[in-house]
Amino acid sequence: MAKNFVGANSTTQNPRRPPETRSPTTSPFGRWRFDVMTKLRILPLASLLVALALSVAPVPSDSAALVADTFTYPIPRLQRVGLPKPYGVNNPDLKGHSQCYGVAKADLLHAGEDWFAPETTAVQAVANGTVVYSNPTERYPGGVVITEHNLSDGTLVYSLYAHLNPDTFIVPAGVSVTKGQKIADGLIKQTEQGNDNTHLHWELRFFRDGSAINRGPKYDRTCAGVAGPGYTYPGHPNNFLANGGKGPTFSWTDPSRFVATHLSVQLAPQMGGPVRQRGETFFTNQVQFTYQSGQVILSGDPPPTNLFAVDDAMTLTVTRPDGTSATWSHVFEVGCYTINPLAPVDITNLFHTGVNVVSVRLYDVCGVSEGTANAIFLTNAVP
Numbered sequence: 001m002a003k004n005f006v007g008a009n010s011t012t013q014n015p016r017r018p019p020e021t022r023s024p025t026t027s028p029f030g031r032w033r034f035d036v037m038t039k040l041r042i043l044p045l046a047s048l049l050v051a052l053a054l055s056v057a058p059v060p061s062d063s064a065a066l067v068a069d070t071f072t073y074p075i076p077r078l079q080r081v082g083l084p085k086p087y088g089v090n091n092p093d094l095k096g097h098s099q100c101y102g103v104a105k106a107d108l109l110h111a112g113e114d115w116f117a118p119e120t121t122a123v124q125a126v127a128n129g130t131v132v133y134s135n136p137t138e139r140y141p142g143g144v145v146i147t148e149h150n151l152s153d154g155t156l157v158y159s160l161y162a163h164l165n166p167d168t169f170i171v172p173a174g175v176s177v178t179k180g181q182k183i184a185d186g187l188i189k190q191t192e193q194g195n196d197n198t199h200l201h202w203e204l205r206f207f208r209d210g211s212a213i214n215r216g217p218k219y220d221r222t223c224a225g226v227a228g229p230g231y232t233y234p235g236h237p238n239n240f241l242a243n244g245g246k247g248p249t250f251s252w253t254d255p256s257r258f259v260a261t262h263l264s265v266q267l268a269p270q271m272g273g274p275v276r277q278r279g280e281t282f283f284t285n286q287v288q289f290t291y292q293s294g295q296v297i298l299s300g301d302p303p304p305t306n307l308f309a310v311d312d313a314m315t316l317t318v319t320r321p322d323g324t325s326a327t328w329s330h331v332f333e334v335g336c337y338t339i340n341p342l343a344p345v346d347i348t349n350l351f352h353t354g355v356n357v358v359s360v361r362l363y364d365v366c367g368v369s370e371g372t373a374n375a376i377f378l379t380n381a382v383p
């Protein structure tokens with residue numbers, strides 16, 4: 001139990017500021033200071049969350065069924081050359097009439113992102129998934145791989161990697177991959193008007209097969225086929241509807257933005273209630289977390305920069321791919337009077353490369369109240 005959380009819901013505020021000087025109107029923990037009625041409403045929800053966490057905890061066994069817990073970029077951002085050509089923009093360099101949609105090529109919108117990089121650059125899977133399409137000789141030019149990813153809510157999303165070098169390794173269809181696993185060993189050399197135009201074109205989209213995409217009677221290269229054209233008709237690519245209209249989600253999405261918002265998994269929600277039995281464990285959860293490279297940061301919401309706090313304590317156990325485990329724990333209460341929030345913590349050393357399972361336990365120490373200041377997240381901050 002704690003009378004107050006010391007500090008604030010932002011790293012920009014002083015965590016040592018005494019609670020009595022904190023203005024209630026700006027308290028980020030306003031919802032934390034519930035009255036009796038709020039407690040009565042929250043308690044059944046907290047119990048439900050515990051029950052849910054215990055019943056649906058994912059335990060990875062068969063890699064073919066691995067959930068895409070977090071995403072990364074297909075090439076480490078440090079390895080790309082200059083800024084990428086973004087998603088959803090016109091390409092004024094495209095000249096002439098489109099044979100895909102019957103409009104001028106210069107009016108078409110980019111359905112993915114181009115990342116310029118040397119031809120020796122390896123390409124990695126952006127998340128756990130299954131390779132559902134691999135064609136090393138697709139006339140994109142270069143090879144194309146499409147991987148299916150199963151999000152924890154059941155949504156399927158597909159990553160497409162194009163302009164792969166057919167003369168080096170390209171992962172075959174049917175293979176399961178984990179986040180960061182190599183899917184190609186290089187990019188096909190491209191030049192445009194004498195300039196180096198070697199790049200990866202990559203997409204994230206909510207459909208697998210682009211062969212139903214509108215096309216004219218004469219088409220060449222990628223205007224038809226599973227890979228799709230790489231460009232879409234005037235209108236935002238998010239709203240793209242293939243032939244027959246598969247609904248509003250049957251579309252592409254901004255790939256870098258998607259990855260940026262899928263670097264984290266939630267370990268615990270914002271929650272709170274009265275203590276029934278002093279010292280009790282009031283929340284447990286188990287999540288899959290695939291680690292490839294970079295830092296793993298434990299933080300509050302929004303991740304990975306915000307403070308976090310538990311009334312009163314937290315234990316986190318990581319079971320690594322080789323079966324070994326490591327534990328991090330912290331008691332937030334001080335003298336059963338205040339809760340000291342923690343700045344984001346780097347817990348990279350708890351993880352090994354591959355699929356780790358993270359078990360979380362939140363427990364009371366002082367009685368009276370229990371909960372979290374805000375949701376708690378684990379983030380793989382990738383290079």
Ligand SMILES: [Zn+2]
Nearest residue numbers: 113114201230
């Ligand atoms: Zn492109």
